[in-house]
Amino acid sequence: MVVARTRLTAEERQEQLLRAALTAFTTGGYAGTTTDQVARLAGVSQPYVIRLFGTKQQLFIATVDHAGRRIEERFRQAAAEEPTLASLGAAYDDLLAERELITVLLHGFTASADPAIGPVVRDCFGRIYRTVRELTGAGVEETRQFIAMGMLLTCLGAMQVAGPGAVPREPWMTELLSK
Amino acid sequence: MVVARTRLTAEERQEQLLRAALTAFTTGGYAGTTTDQVARLAGVSQPYVIRLFGTKQQLFIATVDHAGRRIEERFRQAAAEEPTLASLGAAYDDLLAERELITVLLHGFTASADPAIGPVVRDCFGRIYRTVRELTGAGVEETRQFIAMGMLLTCLGAMQVAGPGAVPREPWMTELLSK
DNA sequence: CCCTGTTGTTATCCACTGATAACTTCTGCG
DNA sequence: CGCAGAAGTTATCAGTGGATAACAACAGGG
Numbered sequence: 001m002v003v004a005r006t007r008l009t010a011e012e013r014q015e016q017l018l019r020a021a022l023t024a025f026t027t028g029g030y031a032g033t034t035t036d037q038v039a040r041l042a043g044v045s046q047p048y049v050i051r052l053f054g055t056k057q058q059l060f061i062a063t064v065d066h067a068g069r070r071i072e073e074r075f076r077q078a079a080a081e082e083p084t085l086a087s088l089g090a091a092y093d094d095l096l097a098e099r100e101l102i103t104v105l106l107h108g109f110t111a112s113a114d115p116a117i118g119p120v121v122r123d124c125f126g127r128i129y130r131t132v133r134e135l136t137g138a139g140v141e142e143t144r145q146f147i148a149m150g151m152l153l154t155c156l157g158a159m160q161v162a163g164p165g166a167v168p169r170e171p172w173m174t175e176l177l178s179k
Numbered sequence: 180m181v182v183a184r185t186r187l188t189a190e191e192r193q194e195q196l197l198r199a200a201l202t203a204f205t206t207g208g209y210a211g212t213t214t215d216q217v218a219r220l221a222g223v224s225q226p227y228v229i230r231l232f233g234t235k236q237q238l239f240i241a242t243v244d245h246a247g248r249r250i251e252e253r254f255r256q257a258a259a260e261e262p263t264l265a266s267l268g269a270a271y272d273d274l275l276a277e278r279e280l281i282t283v284l285l286h287g288f289t290a291s292a293d294p295a296i297g298p299v300v301r302d303c304f305g306r307i308y309r310t311v312r313e314l315t316g317a318g319v320e321e322t323r324q325f326i327a328m329g330m331l332l333t334c335l336g337a338m339q340v341a342g343p344g345a346v347p348r349e350p351w352m353t354e355l356l357s358k
Numbered sequence: 359c360c361c362t363g364t365t366g367t368t369a370t371c372c373a374c375t376g377a378t379a380a381c382t383t384c385t386g387c388g
Numbered sequence: 389c390g391c392a393g394a395a396g397t398t399a400t401c402a403g404t405g406g407a408t409a410a411c412a413a414c415a416g417g418g
Binding site for chain 1: 404405408413415
Binding site for chain 1: 209288292323324
């Protein structure tokens with residue numbers, strides 16, 4: 001994380017904080033991450049984070065929304081090269097390797113019981129689903145299986161079965177990841 | 180939750196607390212749930228929960244493990260009637276409707292970054308995968324798709340798109356859940 | 359140059375939470 | 389009975405974490 005000791009506009013600082021929040025929330029989830037961790041990652045004071053986003057909840061919501069949009073964007077880029085599910089699948093593999101965007105979205109799922117967070121998360125997910133269908137022209141059943149496999153890989157990533165920092169593979173892990 | 184004001188053996192109380200913990204952790208996840216919430220649900224004092232389980236972490240681990248075993252058990256019951264993926268799928272639908280076992284496992288996924296929790300969660304998941312294969316005799320690819328669909332439904336349940344207490348359905352939700 | 363608005367900090371608060379210790383109450387058994 | 393051990397409580401603490409308020413420092417235009 002860049003610790004540039006420059007003055008930034010509020011907007012620039014918010015963008016930087018969103019990146020820091022992405023990293024922080026990826027590891028600890030909503031409840032398990034402190035606003036101070038985010039602040040330190042960005043090199044600002046904790047109260048300033050609160051001032052710029054109002055509450056920790058709003059910061060999390062902004063982070064999830066941001067992650068959703070960036071995932072969508074990556075799908076669009078992939079579709080620009082080749083508008084197939086296979087192409088989007090490769091893009092998703094990249095996202096999984098980078099971890100943060102995907103993992104934060106997963107943390108959004110588990111925080112959806114919060115009535116302020118749920119709607120935003122559902123919105124993100126719905127947009128992603130629709131984007132996949134529109135970009136590839138795939139049918140409902142095909143798309144559902146695509147998304148389902150994505151959710152499996154997401155969960156495996158979260159439990160460190162796949163992706164960077166993964167645990168040594170046991171037989172069942174190898175089977176599930178064989179292709 | 181039963182608030183029987185009886186004295187129980189430590190073992191009985193632990194079982195009761197596991198049930199309470201299942202409910203509590205389902206809603207709030209690991210970091211977002213307090214040991215006091217669990218204690219109140221079971222009608223005992225918070226320090227007693229700690230005494231019986233050592234730490235909140237160990238309580239969560241026991242809860243996840245318990246959930247994993249009960250899920251496995253339900254699959255065995257389903258297979259006893261009919262050892263097919265369709266049969267296990269129906270059992271999974273029931274589990275999703277009941278919410279708790281499945282949701283707690285999902286919260287386990289997102290808490291897997293904790294080095295004490297990760298191994299337990301992976302173990303649960305691995306056992307469930309192997310159980311599905313052994314019970315149904317399904318191939319790797321078939322089983323993977325089965326589990327993948329399970330993860331999708333699990334995530335949809337967490338974000339209240341499916342299951343009890345679900346939000347009004349938007350078009351994309353209907354599509355994803357159509358069969 | 360100065361002064362106004364914006365960026366950012368420090369100091370501080372209060373509620374909460376997990377954990378410990380010490381004490382109490384119940385129960386079953388000799 | 390009476391007492392030993394198990395079940396369970398109350399009191400308490402130390403650390404934390406989100407949020408507020410008041411202050412400081414910097415930039416840019418008149």
